[in-house]
Amino acid sequence: MKLNKIFISGLAMLALTSCNDYLDVEPATNVASTGLVFGSEGETRTALYGVYAKVCSDNLFGNQLYTNFQLNSDVDFYANSNEAAAGNQPRRFDVRSDASNVESLWNNLYSAVETANEFIYNLKNSKIYKEETEDGASEGTDGTTVTIQVPKVTDLTQMMGEAKVMRAMFYHELLSYWGDIPFTLKSTYETDNLNPTVTPRQEVSDSLIADLIHAAEYMYSDKENKVSAPERITKEAAYAMIARLALQAGGYSLNHDEGNVTQYYMSRPSNYRDYYVIAREYAKMVIDAGGHSLSKSYRDFFVDQCNFVATAGDDAIFEIPFAKETAGNWGYAQGPTSGVDTGDATDYSNSAWGATSGNVRCSAFYRYSFDENDLRRDFINGLWYYSNQGLPTMRLDYAMHNNKWSKLWNTNGLGKTTTAATGINFAYIRYADVLLMFAEAENEVNGPTAEAQEALKTVRRRAFSTADQADMVDAYVAAAASSKEDFLNAVLDERKWEFAGENMRWKDLVRNNMYAEKVFFTFLDYYAVTEAMSGTSSYIDMVEGYDKVPYSDVFVQSMYSILVKNYNDPNFPNRGLYMFYVVNPYSTIQNPTGTTVAKYISDNELDLEPVSPRAITGLSSSSNSVAWTTTNLAWANDDGSPKNQILYSLYGYIRVDQRGNIVVVNNGAAQPFNINPDNAQDNINRLPAVRYMLPVPQEAIARSGGVYKNYYGY
Numbered sequence: 001m002k003l004n005k006i007f008i009s010g011l012a013m014l015a016l017t018s019c020n021d022y023l024d025v026e027p028a029t030n031v032a033s034t035g036l037v038f039g040s041e042g043e044t045r046t047a048l049y050g051v052y053a054k055v056c057s058d059n060l061f062g063n064q065l066y067t068n069f070q071l072n073s074d075v076d077f078y079a080n081s082n083e084a085a086a087g088n089q090p091r092r093f094d095v096r097s098d099a100s101n102v103e104s105l106w107n108n109l110y111s112a113v114e115t116a117n118e119f120i121y122n123l124k125n126s127k128i129y130k131e132e133t134e135d136g137a138s139e140g141t142d143g144t145t146v147t148i149q150v151p152k153v154t155d156l157t158q159m160m161g162e163a164k165v166m167r168a169m170f171y172h173e174l175l176s177y178w179g180d181i182p183f184t185l186k187s188t189y190e191t192d193n194l195n196p197t198v199t200p201r202q203e204v205s206d207s208l209i210a211d212l213i214h215a216a217e218y219m220y221s222d223k224e225n226k227v228s229a230p231e232r233i234t235k236e237a238a239y240a241m242i243a244r245l246a247l248q249a250g251g252y253s254l255n256h257d258e259g260n261v262t263q264y265y266m267s268r269p270s271n272y273r274d275y276y277v278i279a280r281e282y283a284k285m286v287i288d289a290g291g292h293s294l295s296k297s298y299r300d301f302f303v304d305q306c307n308f309v310a311t312a313g314d315d316a317i318f319e320i321p322f323a324k325e326t327a328g329n330w331g332y333a334q335g336p337t338s339g340v341d342t343g344d345a346t347d348y349s350n351s352a353w354g355a356t357s358g359n360v361r362c363s364a365f366y367r368y369s370f371d372e373n374d375l376r377r378d379f380i381n382g383l384w385y386y387s388n389q390g391l392p393t394m395r396l397d398y399a400m401h402n403n404k405w406s407k408l409w410n411t412n413g414l415g416k417t418t419t420a421a422t423g424i425n426f427a428y429i430r431y432a433d434v435l436l437m438f439a440e441a442e443n444e445v446n447g448p449t450a451e452a453q454e455a456l457k458t459v460r461r462r463a464f465s466t467a468d469q470a471d472m473v474d475a476y477v478a479a480a481a482s483s484k485e486d487f488l489n490a491v492l493d494e495r496k497w498e499f500a501g502e503n504m505r506w507k508d509l510v511r512n513n514m515y516a517e518k519v520f521f522t523f524l525d526y527y528a529v530t531e532a533m534s535g536t537s538s539y540i541d542m543v544e545g546y547d548k549v550p551y552s553d554v555f556v557q558s559m560y561s562i563l564v565k566n567y568n569d570p571n572f573p574n575r576g577l578y579m580f581y582v583v584n585p586y587s588t589i590q591n592p593t594g595t596t597v598a599k600y601i602s603d604n605e606l607d608l609e610p611v612s613p614r615a616i617t618g619l620s621s622s623s624n625s626v627a628w629t630t631t632n633l634a635w636a637n638d639d640g641s642p643k644n645q646i647l648y649s650l651y652g653y654i655r656v657d658q659r660g661n662i663v664v665v666n667n668g669a670a671q672p673f674n675i676n677p678d679n680a681q682d683n684i685n686r687l688p689a690v691r692y693m694l695p696v697p698q699e700a701i702a703r704s705g706g707v708y709k710n711y712y713g714y
Contacts, residue, residue, distance in 0.1 A: 038126035041155050048159045051119050051166050054112035056327050059104060061320050061428065063329040063420075065173060066503050067360055068101055071692060072650055074518045074525075075496055075505040077363035079398035080651065081644035093652025093665075095694055097714055103697035105177070109170050116167035117187040120160065129156050131218060150217075157218035158226070162233040164215040165241050168208045169428070172245060175201050176507055177694045179253060182708065185211065195704040202269050205249035209278065212242045222291035222313065230316040230427070236286045237318040240429045243283040243437045250275025250444075251511030254693050256711045263667045264712045266513050266689045276444040283438035287455070292317060292431040294462045299379045299570060305425050306331055306409035316427040317434070324414065324423030331424040333360040334501055335406025335573060336395070339388030342417050348390030348617060349577050352413030356406065357420075358385055361399035362500050365525045367586070368549045370497060373468050378571040380404055380500055383559070384580050389617040392580050394631035396559050398526075398645045402501045408573035432459050432498055439491045448487035453477050456487075459494055488512070506692065516653075516687040520664075521546055523654045524675075526635070526646045527662075533557055533633070534640035538677045546680045554587050559631045562597055563616065565609040578616050580629070581608055593628040653690050664688060668713025 038044050055061050070076050071091055078091045087096035095102055123129050136150035151157070167185075174181045183199035184191070185207065216238035220226040227234060250272040256264045269275075286292070294315055296304070301315050310319055322328025337358030338350050362381060370377035382401030384392050395401060407414055407422055414422060435455040442452040457477050464472045480490035495508050509515040524543050529551050531537035544551055560583040566572070572579050583592055592600055597610050613622035635643055647656040657663045657670065664673040666688035676682045695714035 038122050038128065040128070044123060044126070044128070044156065044159060047119055047122070048162060051112075051116050051163050052321075054108075054115050055166055055169065055320055056322055057108065057112070058327060058329060058420075059108040060112060060170075060173075061426065062322060062327050063333065064101075064105060064108075066426075066501065067329070067333050069105060069177070070360065070501070070503045071506040072519070072522070073505045073509060073515075074363055074369075074522045075366050075500050076503075077361060077366075077399045077522070078359070078649070079645040080649045082651070083644055083648050085651070089651070090694060092648070092650055093691055095652075097695035097698045097701070097710055099695075099697075102694050103699055105694070106697050106700060109174050110182075112170045113167060113174075113184075114187060116163050116170065117185060118189075119163045120167070120185075121187050121190055123156065123160055123163070129160070130154075131157060153218055153220055155226075158220050161215040161219035161235070161238055164211055165233045165238050168212055168241050168245060171204060171208055172241075172248065175204060175248060176510075178696065179255070179693055180204075183207070195707060198708060201253065202249060205245055205275075209242055209245050209249070212238050212245070216242070221289060222317070223289065225312075229312050230319045231310050231321040231425070233318050236289055236291055237429050239282045239285045239289075240317055240434050240437075243279040243286075243434065243441070244429075246275040246279035246282070247437055247441065247511060248507070250279065252513040253510060254689055254691065254712065261709070261711050262713045264689055264691065266510075266516075268513075273445065276441045279437055280441035280445050283434050283441060284451075286317070286431070286434045287438060292434075294431060294458060298376050298462055301427075302379075302404045303409045305427070306405055306407070307411055308423065308425075310425060315431045316425075317429040317431055319425040319427045321425055322421075322423045325418065325421050326423065328422055328424055328426070329420045330426050331405040331407045331409070331422045332356050332420040334358070334402050334404060335408060336382050336401045336403065337385035338408060339386060340416060341388040344388075346618070347416065348388075350386045350390040350408070351416045353407045353410065353574075354414050354416055354418030355388075356408070358401050360402060360501060362402050363522065363525075364397070364399055365522070365547070365549075365551075366500065367400060368551070368554065369493075369547070371472060372586070373465070373472060374463050374497065375465065376463050376497055378585075382573070383582060383585060386577070389619060389622075390577065391613055391616050391622070392563060392578055394559055394561060394580065394582075394629060396556065396631045396633050398635070398649070403571075403573055404501055406573040408577065432462075433495075433504075435459050436491055436495050436498070440488065443484055443487050443491065447484050448481035452487065453481050456480070456491060456494060459498060463497070510692060515690045515692065517684045519650055519653050519690055520683065520687055521680075523650050525551075526649075527642060527656075529555055530635040530642040530646050534636045539675065542677050542680050556584060556586070556588060557633045558588075558591065560584055560589075560592050561629045561631070562608075562610050562626070563613065563629070565611055567608060578611060581606070581610075591630070593630060597626050597628065665691065 037047050069090055072078060080089060080092050086094055088099040088101055132152045133149040134152040136148050137145050138148045140146040179201050180198055181204060182196040183204045184196035188194055216235050219235040219238055221235045222229050250268065252266045252268045254264050255267045292313055296314050304311065335356055335358055338353060338356040340351055340355040367377060367381040380402060382403040384394050385401065387393055405424055435458050439452045439455040442449055457473050460473045461469060480487050492508055492512060496505060499505065506515060509518050521543060524539050528537045528539035528543045532540040532552060540552060561580040563578060564581045566575055566577060566579055568575060601608055610626045612624050612626050614624040635646055637643055652665060654664050661672045662675060663670040691712055693712055695710045696708050701708045
């Protein structure tokens, strides 16, 4: 059940500006108002929704962090044809300190931190807030039951914990994008300091982890059903956030020597193992709590979100709750593009759902990384979209649609005139993530133990049918557990297949110092396959060996399809819209279009009902014949050279210069990179770090009087 009506009715008492489930409210902005706003549990809860409002903002988790700031990788990919620096394209590592979108993200994250800090300060100093202990039972060393003092959880301590988890969410993103950051746990009116000191990332992480470890013990567990999980934050969400922060703190990140503003490199703290111990412990606490499982299928979990079904106890530990027609771009930015002509009186087949952009997509190579029996593959990777007359159109492009979320999954439709503000929730913390965080941390601390293997198996079981469990779960995990390195790679692969579009892949790769390697080979995948399709490529053998995919045999250059009435393909977003039957979605085959559609269907014993474009749109200009559609890949120019989208989508790290040389950006300078086509590891060993971090905005530097500075060559 969605809770937005509850939240909105509570916020209506404040009569403030609406923005989403929680609306754009602010907690008390000065100490004098503390007694008024924090004088009762009800008013405190209303103020808490002001912190949730920041989480729901389209400038943060409602849109920007999962669109413009979801950096390109071997999973999430946004093609760009600009052959020059733009300065405002973080997805391709092309940003300047005067970029307005970078400044906006910085300001909105710090505004959110300030909102959380104000709430925490005012609640802590209110007359109604107390942290107390009470008697509890524990097993003594001799096996007898002994009485101990445990935290006494109340509605107020629960709300304090929720605010602290959200504050940690904001800081987690700041750490991800900026590293060492201005940091404070105090509100500005508490300190009169508008420019907090830049603090090393390790100290920030230590402070946040300690803060959440204390707060979590004063929060309700999911199994107590005291708050409306998963749309509110519980003890298990706090534990999971501790694990996420600890893995980030113990992993690699971009660093520089003190005072050196130009050079940068990847490193991790000397005591990194301590953080993995923390991550292991707190992920295990979520697992041992027993409040979550992966009982729904992967498909049903996301389809339910698109139908506003929030289920407690399943994969979602915390879903960010958006309100329909108010906030959240989930299912608008993702899923197939769907054009709707709102000025046309005709209601075409896709009209009821409203327009979608479908611009948040996956790499064209991502779908080839899956095992063919993985149930996630065909659900995630979308091959077509819709015109504004509801006509299906093939998508054989630089990137494929990510169909995990889509307005078109909704049973009833959101309305012809709707666009964004879908109200579709996003599961910010998932049980699958906790299981894989545990597997990664346990492997680092103790190796691929039986517990680590079981966590990985639990996620994979949902991804395969019963018939495939023995080979693709048990045997697969047993083989991966042959070494610590192999098991880590298996866990990271599982995260790759599990979390597309959730802004995790580049962070996972950074943490494990694999980002440069994967960005390099993502570029070469596109470059080598394009060259090979146009003639020959020096690199195709190497990329096929590295990816373990024979692209020369399977990569689709021409896709053959026919328009058909919906035949209830479970991986197709919607049961009512017309769709394609694709002959070769994952392989190269001989052109079947010399055979009539009717004969092809008969020969292959297919239960299909082909239709014509005119039958779908009713337009006289559309074809009235039932015919094959041939869609060709167009990555090369007429002379066979790769198009700009191949050359410049990863501009700030690897691209082709004006002389036709492949160059890699090293410490801010583009340098020719001599690729060894016979040795993938030699190339990996010579790669510089990816400058994925964002510059501190010029405005923030000026506001600090020059105290804040830019490094990393910005």
